[in-house]
Each structure stands twice: as structure tokens, then as C-alpha cells.
Amino acid sequence: ARIKKIMQADEEVGKIALATPVLISKALELFLQDLCDKTYEITLGRGAKTMSSSHLKQCVQTNSVFDFLREIVSKVPD
Amino acid sequence: MTMDAASRSKEDVSLPKATMTKIIKEMLPPEVRVARDAQDLLVDCCVEFINLISSESNEICNKEEKRTIAPEHVLKALEILGFGEYIEEVHAAYEQHRNETLDSPKAGGKWGKEAGSGMTEEEAIAAQQRMFAEARARMNSGGTQSS
Numbered sequence: 001a002r003i004k005k006i007m008q009a010d011e012e013v014g015k016i017a018l019a020t021p022v023l024i025s026k027a028l029e030l031f032l033q034d035l036c037d038k039t040y041e042i043t044l045g046r047g048a049k050t051m052s053s054s055h056l057k058q059c060v061q062t063n064s065v066f067d068f069l070r071e072i073v074s075k076v077p078d
Numbered sequence: 079m080t081m082d083a084a085s086r087s088k089e090d091v092s093l094p095k096a097t098m099t100k101i102i103k104e105m106l107p108p109e110v111r112v113a114r115d116a117q118d119l120l121v122d123c124c125v126e127f128i129n130l131i132s133s134e135s136n137e138i139c140n141k142e143e144k145r146t147i148a149p150e151h152v153l154k155a156l157e158i159l160g161f162g163e164y165i166e167e168v169h170a171a172y173e174q175h176r177n178e179t180l181d182s183p184k185a186g187g188k189w190g191k192e193a194g195s196g197m198t199e200e201e202a203i204a205a206q207q208r209m210f211a212e213a214r215a216r217m218n219s220g221g222t223q224s225s
Contacts, residue, residue: 002094003128006093006128006129019149019172019175020135020147020148020149020151020152022171022172023149023152023153023171023172024132026164026167026168026171027156027164030161030167030168031127031164032102032124033105035120036102036105036120037105040106040107049109049110049111050111050112050113051106051110051111051113051116052115053115053119055116056116064160065160068126068127068130069123072122072123072126073119076115
């Protein structure tokens with residue numbers, strides 16, 4: 001239900017089939033897991049125990065599939 | 079914190095932080111800690127992901143001259159955006175969900191698969207809409223616990 005709300009906040013999006021948020025929710029889970037795993041590798045690589053936003057930033061920069069996140073992480077200082 | 083229902087700005091649309099924090103923690107090995115700003119960032123990434131898939135699906139939907147975004151559009155969007163490896167699992171989750179909603183106990187197991195989609199699908203859709211409405215209502219009224 002949350003996901004549907006976010007989708008409909010975008011004015012360009014029209015109607016949404018009922019099953020769609022289910023699909024997106026699953027994809028989001030996978031995506032988040034992916035993002036976490038990859039960022040965690042960086043955290044380990046740096047020998048840190050706490051995952052910080054700069055690890056996340058580096059993760060986004062090294063994976064082209066996360067390109068759409070560049071703007072979001074750009075606010076993070078290096 | 080006052081939540082004015084009338085002024086629904088774009089900023090209000092996000093995922094509930096507490097739930098996200100829990101999910102993120104569960105995804106990582108237990109001994110890892112996550113900095114507060116990193117957590118917020120992850121949540122922002124999620125919202126961005128949803129927006130991305132939505133607009134891409136919407137475009138695909140328009141190109142096919144349909145008015146309702148269908149599951150195939152979402153799957154196609156995932157592929158285009160480079161998340162092709164998710165497609166199999168997403169599709170599996172979708173199938174499972176479909177089976178769960180179509181096998182409505184009310185209509186008796188027989189209807190589900192043999193009679194085709196006629197009546198049961200409508201019932202299922204009605205049930206789903208009720209669930210969504212309930213969930214939305216719960217979200218709107220019950221979110222004031224710790225904030």
C-alpha cells in the first residue's frame with residue numbers, strides 16, 4: 001500500500017494494476033538486499049564495523065546499475 | 079508533530095522509517111552497525127527506486143497505448159533498467175501471490191482453477207482493495223506511536 005502511494009504521487013502515473021505494487025515490492029527487496037550487500041563489502045574492505053554513508057556513496061559510484069542513485073548520494077561528503 | 083492531512087506535499091510520500099530500519103538490519107549480518115545517515119540514505123534510495131520503476135513502467139505502458147500499468151510493464155522496466163536478474167524472482171513472487179489470491183476459500187477450492195477467472199477474480203480484486211484500504215487507513219491513523 002505504501003508503494004502504491006508513492007507511485008501515485010507521481011502525477012504522470014495513471015492507473016496501476018492491482019498486482020503491480022506486489023511486483024515492485026519484491027523488486028525493491030531484492031534491490032535493497034543487493035545495495036546492502038555490496039555496500040557491506042566496501043565496509044569490510046575498509047576494515048570498518050559501521051556502515052556509513054560514504055561506503056554507500058562509493059558503492060553507487062562503482063556500480064553502473066545504481067547510476068540513478070548518484071544524485072542522492074552526491075550530497076554525501078567524501 | 080502535527081500531520082495536516084490536507085497539505086499532502088511530495089515530501090510526505092516516503093516509506094515508514096521504523097519498518098525500513100528493521101528490514102535493513104535484518105538484511106545485514108547481525109554484528110554490523112549502520113550509521114544513522116547511511117540508513118536515511120538507504121531509505122531515500124528505496125523511494126528513488128520505486129519512482130524509477132514507476133516512471134519507466136508508465137512509459138512502457140503508454141507506448142503500448144494501455145491505460146493501466148500491468149505486471150508485464152514492470153518486468154520490462156526492470157530489464158531495461160539493468161535489473162534483469164531480479165526478474166525471475168519477482169515473477170515467482172508474483173505467481174505465488176496470484177495463486178494465493180485466486181484460491182479464495184470462500185468460493186470453494188473448485189472454482190479457482192477450473193471455472194477460469196470469471197467470478198473468483200472479481201472477488202479476489204474486491205478483497206484486495208479492501209485490504210489496501212485497510213492498510214492505508216491503518217497507516218494514516220496508527221503512525222503516531224513514537225514520533
